[in-house]
Amino acid sequence: MTDSSQPTFDADPRGSMRKISGLDFLNGLMDGSLPPPPFAATTRIIPLEAEEGRVVFEGTPSCDFCNPMGVVHGGWVATLLDTGMACAVHSALKAGEAFTTLSLNITYARPVTEATGPLRCEAAVLHTGGRIAGAEGRIYDKSGNLIAHGSEICVVIRTGRGP
Amino acid sequence: MTDSSQPTFDADPRGSMRKISGLDFLNGLMDGSLPPPPFAATTRIIPLEAEEGRVVFEGTPSCDFCNPMGVVHGGWVATLLDTGMACAVHSALKAGEAFTTLSLNITYARPVTEATGPLRCEAAVLHTGGRIAGAEGRIYDKSGNLIAHGSEICVVIRTGRGP
Amino acid sequence: MTDSSQPTFDADPRGSMRKISGLDFLNGLMDGSLPPPPFAATTRIIPLEAEEGRVVFEGTPSCDFCNPMGVVHGGWVATLLDTGMACAVHSALKAGEAFTTLSLNITYARPVTEATGPLRCEAAVLHTGGRIAGAEGRIYDKSGNLIAHGSEICVVIRTGRGP
Amino acid sequence: MTDSSQPTFDADPRGSMRKISGLDFLNGLMDGSLPPPPFAATTRIIPLEAEEGRVVFEGTPSCDFCNPMGVVHGGWVATLLDTGMACAVHSALKAGEAFTTLSLNITYARPVTEATGPLRCEAAVLHTGGRIAGAEGRIYDKSGNLIAHGSEICVVIRTGRGP
Numbered sequence: 001m002t003d004s005s006q007p008t009f010d011a012d013p014r015g016s017m018r019k020i021s022g023l024d025f026l027n028g029l030m031d032g033s034l035p036p037p038p039f040a041a042t043t044r045i046i047p048l049e050a051e052e053g054r055v056v057f058e059g060t061p062s063c064d065f066c067n068p069m070g071v072v073h074g075g076w077v078a079t080l081l082d083t084g085m086a087c088a089v090h091s092a093l094k095a096g097e098a099f100t101t102l103s104l105n106i107t108y109a110r111p112v113t114e115a116t117g118p119l120r121c122e123a124a125v126l127h128t129g130g131r132i133a134g135a136e137g138r139i140y141d142k143s144g145n146l147i148a149h150g151s152e153i154c155v156v157i158r159t160g161r162g163p
Numbered sequence: 164m165t166d167s168s169q170p171t172f173d174a175d176p177r178g179s180m181r182k183i184s185g186l187d188f189l190n191g192l193m194d195g196s197l198p199p200p201p202f203a204a205t206t207r208i209i210p211l212e213a214e215e216g217r218v219v220f221e222g223t224p225s226c227d228f229c230n231p232m233g234v235v236h237g238g239w240v241a242t243l244l245d246t247g248m249a250c251a252v253h254s255a256l257k258a259g260e261a262f263t264t265l266s267l268n269i270t271y272a273r274p275v276t277e278a279t280g281p282l283r284c285e286a287a288v289l290h291t292g293g294r295i296a297g298a299e300g301r302i303y304d305k306s307g308n309l310i311a312h313g314s315e316i317c318v319v320i321r322t323g324r325g326p
Numbered sequence: 327m328t329d330s331s332q333p334t335f336d337a338d339p340r341g342s343m344r345k346i347s348g349l350d351f352l353n354g355l356m357d358g359s360l361p362p363p364p365f366a367a368t369t370r371i372i373p374l375e376a377e378e379g380r381v382v383f384e385g386t387p388s389c390d391f392c393n394p395m396g397v398v399h400g401g402w403v404a405t406l407l408d409t410g411m412a413c414a415v416h417s418a419l420k421a422g423e424a425f426t427t428l429s430l431n432i433t434y435a436r437p438v439t440e441a442t443g444p445l446r447c448e449a450a451v452l453h454t455g456g457r458i459a460g461a462e463g464r465i466y467d468k469s470g471n472l473i474a475h476g477s478e479i480c481v482v483i484r485t486g487r488g489p
Numbered sequence: 490m491t492d493s494s495q496p497t498f499d500a501d502p503r504g505s506m507r508k509i510s511g512l513d514f515l516n517g518l519m520d521g522s523l524p525p526p527p528f529a530a531t532t533r534i535i536p537l538e539a540e541e542g543r544v545v546f547e548g549t550p551s552c553d554f555c556n557p558m559g560v561v562h563g564g565w566v567a568t569l570l571d572t573g574m575a576c577a578v579h580s581a582l583k584a585g586e587a588f589t590t591l592s593l594n595i596t597y598a599r600p601v602t603e604a605t606g607p608l609r610c611e612a613a614v615l616h617t618g619g620r621i622a623g624a625e626g627r628i629y630d631k632s633g634n635l636i637a638h639g640s641e642i643c644v645v646i647r648t649g650r651g652p
Contacts, residue, residue, distance in 0.1 A: 126596075
């Protein structure tokens, strides 16, 4: 039996996601009225704050992603940064709009281990022009040290499928 | 009780890893004489081929990494590409040398879903100069379509801790 | 008095450029039937070869671009690489299509001085999907040493203004 | 006859440049006590402000760098951004230290023509760790529109050749 108080993942998530604005979607994730996406549990990445064009995510590093050196995989750090930057773009989209990520650049400033503890990813849209949006993001540890920074380009898709 | 036929993860993996060349390390992962790193099971990424300066990895996409659109997170694709390019650099290192990743660029050509099936990541070192090594990589699906491509810069650390 | 045997730069170059395919345009530059763009003389960058989706350019470094260290500015090297990658995209466009560059990544492997002599930039399109095209490029010196490598993303514009 | 009041370019610029801190070097360029580097006249790029770890440059676009579409070459924009980010790194170096650029990423937000007028490039160091320094930069037009943004990684060389 399903607990009906628990939101479940939409069978047609793309269509459903587009019915509301990006900011409403992110707010829905944060207040629990929308279910977390599958990757959130796997990667321990969750949204903390969202406004139009700017978001904050938290990622908690786990040795599930450790490389042979006992260091958390750079791909996990890229996943956190990508999540922040893509959702910054999403937060600026209206109902009926969607996006896809075109490119990601990341520079690593410090290694991450499980002992590093929760990381804070701050990301913001820098420009949106027609069908293209660009964002930047930074990841900090709890002491405010820069862990990584980068940029991302997304393609915005406007199909008029809004409500 | 531990199955003694199964290699276990080294308590001092960094030191242990440096005792052998990068190519011997990758060959050890492939023939099972060395244990897989923790991220391998989480991300379903494994090495297929390795020679000095060039590797092939396989990654099998799973909806454990799906985003709200039902698409595999770009961060997982970045993890596969980063794994390939970093290990291409590693494959060119001698015993006593280590490396750390400095930057990663990725361009996404096609979205990945669980239905895409196993992906092949081919990566190679392009140049090594003193303490810096650069690599490129490409990811293809089983039909040979380009999924993503990118480049990476690593810092090579030579501490003379070799055997 | 104008020498009528010398092609002059079109007052409406964008429209004119679109009337022919990218490959015809590059071939016109190489056989002298089309005038070189203004940047060619300033930067000493010229096309050597073009086929659909692949080009070779030559750039001759000059101390007009030297930095205070007597090294040719990385921006000049980026200009050569960008020229190659953008023209690789252009070479794959039909009449009526245009493009604009969205992003450029470059990794520098070796410094360039005036004494380095002419450089060879080889660039190719890796993928074109709808309105996006991705290219990669490499720059070599006359001894075949890798000087720089990178990637670029372009937006393709199809306005139906072809002949 | 040489005008002895005009500083001339050092025959051993690399050694000379290292005798003073990066900030002193940039201040010397701005107050005219040091000669401008050769690329400055070719590209019309000059420093406006410098403090430790942060600089502002101005670049005035010219059709000497126009492509066949009458648009200023993306390579010129990359040269301006690279100048800013590299000098931001330089501004944080002590006497006896030098640097070399390892990689450059740039995202283009708006095209530049000669009519765009002078551009402002703001750049800052984000992190310096051992031998690596990372910087970010943005280019704005006179109305404050974002023209381009990017990041750069430099290798810092400490040879103890200071005064």
